[in-house]
Amino acid sequence: MLIALYARVSTVRQAENDLSIxxxxxxxxxxxxxxxxIVVAKYVEPGASATDDKRPIFQKMMSDALAKPPMFEAIIVHSHSxxxxxxxxxxxxxRMLKRNGVKLFSITQPTTEDSNGELVRNIIRMFDGYQSQETSKHxxxxxxxxxxxGYFNGSRAPFGYVAVSTDVSGARGRKKKKLAIHADEANVARQIYRLYLSSLGMGFKEIAIHLTKSGLLMRxxxxxxQKVSTILSDxxxxxxxxxNVRDSRSNCNRPPxxxxxxxxxxxxxxNQYEQVRKLRESRSPENATIPPKTLASPLLxxxxxxxxxxxxxxxxxxxSGTYRYYKCTRKRNEGGHACDSRNLPMEKVDQIVIEQLANRILAPDRIQSxxxxxxxxxxxxxxxxxTRVSDLERQLKAQDERQHRLLEAIESGIVELDELTHQRMxxxxxxxxxxxxxxAEEKCSGELPREIEYLKPSQVEQFGRALRNQLLSKNSGIAKAYISLLVDEVLVNDDEAVIKGSYTALAHGLHQMKMGTSNQVPTFMHDWCAGRDSNS
Structure with missing residues (x-):
């Protein structure tokens, strides 16, 4: 029989012990x-949990096993876990493998291929899952x-520190570790605090550039x-x-x-940390001495x-705070060596974009086209x-049939209504x-309002004129609302700008105009259609 081998470990520690690959x-x-x-394929997956299928090697193996014909006749694992x-x-x-003629064997937990063997495998897996949850909890x-x-659980110490072994033994006889100060790195961290608090008024970017040019690198x-900010805020x-601050599953912070x-x-x-905290607050845009309207108003x-x-x-x-520009965030954060683009006068760029939208893109013949x-x-x-909807409906029908069979099995007493069955339901x-x-999403995505099929030239001209008037008005809030909804991207170079937007947004704007709502700030795009068509 042609077989494939699948080996997996969850962690580096596990790999170092008796379950090594x-x-x-x-x-x-x-x-x-x-x-x-005969072994025809080996699939090796280090550092991946088996609680779900988010494993690239596992997915590749399943793809090969479900091919027509499959690349092998059986998958061999050390244990079902x-x-x-x-x-x-x-x-x-x-069951997916079985339908394609591929078997699954464990060399340490052999079972028969009949219904009794399937029952035994289910019991083994149930206990594996329970054991995994209990192990995680403990x-x-x-x-x-x-x-x-006071011991350190991480693998790599934060900048400024080093993890040193203690005389206390932990799991598997390993020595527990504590964080100690790394003299050279700590001196750099202290210098960051001194520079920030100095009379030079250096900000994060200036400090980052100064340290890098001085050869004091971040490992x-x-x-x-971002790295300087972390040092000054942690x-x-x-x-x-x-x-235990962050939940790795949700990628969100846990409650304090x-x-x-x-x-x-x-x-x-x-005291020094508190001085930095207060200085950071005083330098934040919300508390700056520039007029509040200038900082609070959103950029066009x-x-x-x-x-x-x-x-x-x-x-x-x-x-002086008088002149305002658009500046590349890479250049701002990493310096001129990262991006050599020029600062662009904000008022001039805003005016060019508005005029191009109003006079070229929103011209009646362009809208009609x-x-x-x-x-x-x-x-x-x-x-x-x-075709996609038909396929999804077939999958839904299969789930309905699966649910019906399970309910019938419960009613007839073939399957007990236990925790495992409840989970299946x-x-x-x-x-x-x-x-x-x-x-539902597939059926509604990409559909034009039916009225758009019968637009008259006069209606297109009326819509374009109304929208141009809104964009060219003195009300920056309305102009921004239309730009954010109609424009996907304004890609600027030193001497040109490319405007990319959505055809479907214009279509629904026309529909709103026909319904008598075109004078309101639009709210149509993001809720109406997930897909977006490029227009540049």
Whole structure:
């Protein structure tokens, strides 16, 4: 039999112990040799959890296994937990393999290929999932207690510190670590605080450039605004290090009451840290001495104007605060060596963009041409969208049938209504809801309002004139509203600007005009159509 080997470890620590990838591969190759099988593929996945399928090597293996014909006849794993820890998901993947003629074997947990074997595999997976959750819970509890006792749980120490081993042994006999001051890096961190508090009035960017030019690098790399800001804002530099702050699954901060405070050696004293905090607040735009209206009012091209290097452009002012410019954020954060674009006078750029929108893009013949192009594009997409909807509806029907079979099995007593069955029902419900939403989105996406098909030239001219008047009015708020909704991007070079926008936004604006709402600030684009057509 032609077989594929799949080896996986969740962490580097696991790889260093008895579940190392070479050990898994060796045992599986010995098993294949003893049973007369031929290994045609090896899939190795280091550092990936089996609680879900977000594993690129696993997905590649499944793709090869589900090909027509499959690249191999069976997948071999060391244990079922290497394949999947979630019982429901594992069962789904195994049935997919089975339908394509591919088997799944564990060399350490052999089972038969009949219904009894499937039952045993489900029980094994259920306990694997339970064990994984319990291990995660106990590991989290142990790490939080470790932090409370002053030990460091991380792998790489923050800048200014080094992780040193203690005499206290932890898990698997490893020595626990604590953070100690790295003398050279700590001196650089202190210098950052001194420069920020000095009478020179240096900001984050000036400090970053100064350190980089002086050869005082951030562990071999140039300093930038974000790194300097981190040094000046993180409480660890005054001796307070917090663990369990961020939830890796949601990528959001946990509530502060769940944070664990660890006292570490301070690089700067609390008074110096507080001085920096107050100075940062006083320098923030909200508290600057420039007139509030200047800073509070949104930039006309905020969010859409881009530098030729691809980065966004933002507000910059002259030393007096009188003149305002658009400046590349890369140049602002990293210096002129990163981007050599010029600062662009804001008033002049705003005026050029507004005039081009009003007099060229919103000209009646240009609008009519864009609407015709949009009609052609949407017509061309209808067949593709119809096929996609049909496929989604077939998937929804399959989920309905799956739900019906499961309910019948419960009613007849074949399947008990236990926690595992309840989870299966919940998974089906979630899948049905997701498919229903996708079908609805596909059916409404890209459709033009029916009235657009019958636009008269006089209506197009009326719409263009009304919109031009709004853009050229003195009301910057309305002009900004239309620009943010109609324009995707304004890409500027030293001597030219390319405006890119959405055909569909204009189409719906025309529809609003026909419905008698064109004098209001538009709210149509983002809620109306997820896809956007380029217009430049």
């Amino acid at each position: 070479p050990d898994q591969l060796r045992q599986m190759q010995d098993w294949a040799k003893q049973n007369g099988h 290497r394949f999947f820890r979630d019982g429901i998901e594992a069962g789904v993947r195994e 590991t989290s509890r142990a790490m939080k207690e470790n932090a409370r006792q 071999g790399r140039p300093w930038n605004v 409480t660890l530099y005054m001796g307070e290090y917090y663990f 009451e769940e944070w664990v405070k660890t006292l570490i050696p301070a690089i700067v004293d609390a 091209l905020a969010g859409v104007i881009k530098c030729r290097c691809g980065r966004a452009m933002t507000l910059a002012t002259g030393k 864009m609407m015709e192009t949009l009609r052609q594009r949407i017509q061309a997409r209808k067949d593709v969208r119809h 919940q998974n089906i419900k979630t899948a049905r809801e997701a498919l229903t939403i996708q079908i």
